[in-house]
Amino acid sequence: MIARVVVIPAAGATGVLDYAVEAGMEPVVRPGVRVLVPLGARRAVGIVTELAATSSHPRLKNILTALDTEPLLDTSLMQLCRWLADYYLCSLSEAVSTALPGSVRIRIERVVKAMQPLATGGDNGAMAPLPDAAARLLEWLTTGGPQTTRAIEDKLGVAARAALATLRRRGCVVVEEAVRGGHAPTKHQRYFRIVRELAADEARQWRRKRPAQYALYAYLHAHPLRRARATELKATFPNAAAKLGALIKAGCAEVVEEEVYRPVLPPAAGEDRPVDLSTAQYAAVQAVIGGLGAFRTYLLWGVTGSGKTEVYLHAIAACLAAQRTALVLVPEISLTHQLVDRVRARFGERVAVLHSGLSDGERWDEWRRIARGEVPIVVGARSAVFAPLPRLGLVVVDEEHDAAFKQEDGIRYNGRDLAVMRAKLAGCPAVLGSATPAVETFCNGQSGRYQMLTLPQRVEARQLPAVNIVDLRRGPALGKLVLISPRLIAALKANLAAHGQSLIFLNRRGFANFLQCLQCGEALMCPNCSVTLTLHRRMRALRCHHCDYTIPPPAACPGCGGLSLSAWGAGTEQVEAALRQLLPGARIGRMDRDTTSRKGSQREIFAAWERREYDVLIGTQMITKGHDVPGVTLVGVLLADGSLNFPDFRAAERTFQLLTQVAGRAGRGARPGRVIIQTLQPEHLSLRCAAQHDYRTFVEHELAARRELGYPPFARLVQIRCEGENPQATERIVRAVATHVQGVREKGVEVLGPTPAPIERLRRRHRWQLLIRGRASAAVRRAARSGRDAVHRQARTAGVRVLVDVDPYGML
Numbered sequence: 001m002i003a004r005v006v007v008i009p010a011a012g013a014t015g016v017l018d019y020a021v022e023a024g025m026e027p028v029v030r031p032g033v034r035v036l037v038p039l040g041a042r043r044a045v046g047i048v049t050e051l052a053a054t055s056s057h058p059r060l061k062n063i064l065t066a067l068d069t070e071p072l073l074d075t076s077l078m079q080l081c082r083w084l085a086d087y088y089l090c091s092l093s094e095a096v097s098t099a100l101p102g103s104v105r106i107r108i109e110r111v112v113k114a115m116q117p118l119a120t121g122g123d124n125g126a127m128a129p130l131p132d133a134a135a136r137l138l139e140w141l142t143t144g145g146p147q148t149t150r151a152i153e154d155k156l157g158v159a160a161r162a163a164l165a166t167l168r169r170r171g172c173v174v175v176e177e178a179v180r181g182g183h184a185p186t187k188h189q190r191y192f193r194i195v196r197e198l199a200a201d202e203a204r205q206w207r208r209k210r211p212a213q214y215a216l217y218a219y220l221h222a223h224p225l226r227r228a229r230a231t232e233l234k235a236t237f238p239n240a241a242a243k244l245g246a247l248i249k250a251g252c253a254e255v256v257e258e259e260v261y262r263p264v265l266p267p268a269a270g271e272d273r274p275v276d277l278s279t280a281q282y283a284a285v286q287a288v289i290g291g292l293g294a295f296r297t298y299l300l301w302g303v304t305g306s307g308k309t310e311v312y313l314h315a316i317a318a319c320l321a322a323q324r325t326a327l328v329l330v331p332e333i334s335l336t337h338q339l340v341d342r343v344r345a346r347f348g349e350r351v352a353v354l355h356s357g358l359s360d361g362e363r364w365d366e367w368r369r370i371a372r373g374e375v376p377i378v379v380g381a382r383s384a385v386f387a388p389l390p391r392l393g394l395v396v397v398d399e400e401h402d403a404a405f406k407q408e409d410g411i412r413y414n415g416r417d418l419a420v421m422r423a424k425l426a427g428c429p430a431v432l433g434s435a436t437p438a439v440e441t442f443c444n445g446q447s448g449r450y451q452m453l454t455l456p457q458r459v460e461a462r463q464l465p466a467v468n469i470v471d472l473r474r475g476p477a478l479g480k481l482v483l484i485s486p487r488l489i490a491a492l493k494a495n496l497a498a499h500g501q502s503l504i505f506l507n508r509r510g511f512a513n514f515l516q517c518l519q520c521g522e523a524l525m526c527p528n529c530s531v532t533l534t535l536h537r538r539m540r541a542l543r544c545h546h547c548d549y550t551i552p553p554p555a556a557c558p559g560c561g562g563l564s565l566s567a568w569g570a571g572t573e574q575v576e577a578a579l580r581q582l583l584p585g586a587r588i589g590r591m592d593r594d595t596t597s598r599k600g601s602q603r604e605i606f607a608a609w610e611r612r613e614y615d616v617l618i619g620t621q622m623i624t625k626g627h628d629v630p631g632v633t634l635v636g637v638l639l640a641d642g643s644l645n646f647p648d649f650r651a652a653e654r655t656f657q658l659l660t661q662v663a664g665r666a667g668r669g670a671r672p673g674r675v676i677i678q679t680l681q682p683e684h685l686s687l688r689c690a691a692q693h694d695y696r697t698f699v700e701h702e703l704a705a706r707r708e709l710g711y712p713p714f715a716r717l718v719q720i721r722c723e724g725e726n727p728q729a730t731e732r733i734v735r736a737v738a739t740h741v742q743g744v745r746e747k748g749v750e751v752l753g754p755t756p757a758p759i760e761r762l763r764r765r766h767r768w769q770l771l772i773r774g775r776a777s778a779a780v781r782r783a784a785r786s787g788r789d790a791v792h793r794q795a796r797t798a799g800v801r802v803l804v805d806v807d808p809y810g811m812l
Helices: 075-087 092-099 132-144 149-169 200-209 211-222 230-236 240-249 279-290 308-321 333-347 360-371 382-386 415-426 439-447 486-497 572-582 601-610 651-663 685-691 695-709 727-744 777-790 792-798
Strands: 002-007 016-020 034-039 042-052 106-114 173-181 188-194 253-259 296-302 325-329 351-354 377-380 392-398 429-434 451-455 466-471 501-505 514-517 534-536 541-543 565-568 588-591 616-619 632-637 674-679 716-724 750-762 765-774 800-806
Touching: 002 034, 002 092, 016 034, 016 042, 042 092, 042 106, 075 092, 075 415, 106 132, 106 149, 132 149, 149 173, 188 211, 188 230, 200 211, 211 230, 211 240, 230 240, 240 253, 279 296, 279 308, 279 451, 296 308, 296 439, 308 325, 308 333, 308 392, 308 429, 308 451, 325 382, 325 415, 333 351, 333 377, 333 601, 351 360, 351 382, 377 382, 382 415, 392 415, 415 429, 439 451, 439 695, 466 486, 466 685, 486 501, 486 572, 486 632, 486 674, 514 534, 572 588, 572 616, 588 601, 632 651, 651 674, 651 685, 651 695, 674 685, 685 695, 716 727, 716 750, 716 777, 727 750, 727 765, 727 777, 727 792, 727 800, 765 777, 777 792, 777 800, 792 800
Parallel strands: 296 429, 296 451, 325 377, 325 392, 351 377, 392 429, 466 674, 501 616, 501 632, 588 616, 632 674
Antiparallel strands: 002 016, 002 042, 034 042, 106 173, 188 253, 514 565, 534 541, 716 765, 716 800, 750 765
């Protein structure tokens, strides 16, 4: 038997490799199982993609061993990985590595150790000086100890290979292999249980001569679970360990270890709130239920507060009744918590969660619970699209428009699009829900590619909130930007007096955007990135939000020594400080990346918000979507223009979506809601349509503009970005890509650029980019693949990374 294997992580340009399977290993070597294989002169970890009877290669090496007893990826997930590799222009190895949870990845690291420092003779035995790079490497290994080849390459760059080869040839170093990882350890719990009951005479004798041991025996014998943990026994019986040892020695008790799962969710969920479906909700539910068992994509377009979650829950119930499983994706971890609570309230403990906030052990436990079929519902963020659900019957993508579904490192996949493809491979419906669908998604709904399901009204006929726009160009502070307008201040005070909750949105964390010297005019910049440092007053730090470079605020300007450093701009921390002065006695909370870095903090803040422990909650984008808090009656948006000014053709769409979503947090209870939007561009279409809750007018204008300019959905884009420490080499490589793609002459394909990226330097690497545009997706992707492959060798030599982003979302 032949096994086709991809090496993980990817090893150079290797693709799928054939290996022979010895007869004794045939029962355990199956598709989806990890195996240890020889690769050249070393060993590597791979995953079996398929089995075959023959191979085109006459002489095959044998698989060394299987690393799993059960497949980690089933047939449908392997198909999904193949589609991922083809569409997003990556290797199958990279796709498989992305699908596997990090807790199960094994690395074969090559570790370099220094031998005797004097062993520096050449091939002829004569002593010769080492080249500079080799000498520096040998000194580092001698003083710093063994290092991995990856660490050596990071330190020496392109000189690493030659230096290492020189030292190996002269016998100065030895290279060994070390196996790292495997999977997070399975957690076991030790129990003690009775295995032999005492006869009546023996029991009477124990009670008389060994009363303490008999008491422990009697406790275990009468225990409702017929077993007890050591911690329980130690808390009940003095010197329990010695007594247990005596029971085990007498053959009355034994120790057993059972696998247990690490708790991921709190023990209690909220109460279920069943509602009578509206006519529109009922029609949507019936459409999805009627489509179970076949692939179809539904766009559930409903205004904020229209009850999309209730449609999901009814569809999931029908899916479970058909003995199938359900996958629900949300864009943010914070939304995972709220939706999980709703699902658990309806379906009990039959739900697992997958998101980046889990530890390796927790993720490993959830992965096994899902793969074993112990939980039929998975709720998670983007990477949960790879959950190993058997018998998948329904896929739901909530807030499908959200840019957080787009992966911005590694393989730049879109979780929403991958979810639709997974549903197609599983032969089940995909439901995409949003109050503000992505323009491309709405276009698919209009064309009939997706079936449109609409929820035009809020539940219980509640009114959408009234939206007022405050023009910051006018007012008493003409010429000076107002952080919180008098109108918003008055509304906050009135809402506080009426015992309503207020939500304040500013999509910028920190206290001030930057510090600038009033004498020389220089702003304090990050040395690694071409961005200013953000002032965080509470942490007494200037911090880069891209590379996390942090310094204390200086007393004087580093450039001219002037003492006139002034803070400019505003962030959520400054808003919090201002509101504490304006609203004395108000209970004010803040939710941004600074306040939610601790595990579980997002859930804690939202739980307190729902319990009305805060009167005002200030936050960044994470507070704007999906949350249903009935007490919120006022929403304030500060500086709504920020997202309009990005160099991105989706800027207007994102602004409209953001404003509509945050406005939709108001008025979800019995009391009506109100929204105040502060802006310097009140005439902009995005703001006017958001104020009127008018998605259709906005999307019609946006589609017309994109048709004229040739942007999605009327064209397909691939972005190629080159990043390197050497600016000249980086520019040379990106221009070589552009020249090659233009020479390929794919029909209908054009190249835009290259140009420096809007953030020209990030984490010490210079960045250039270009866009490849055309009407046909396949032609655009062929051109991009050809351009990337054409410069692969010279880019690697120059230390330049060439990154390919199919259907890009982030243009920075």
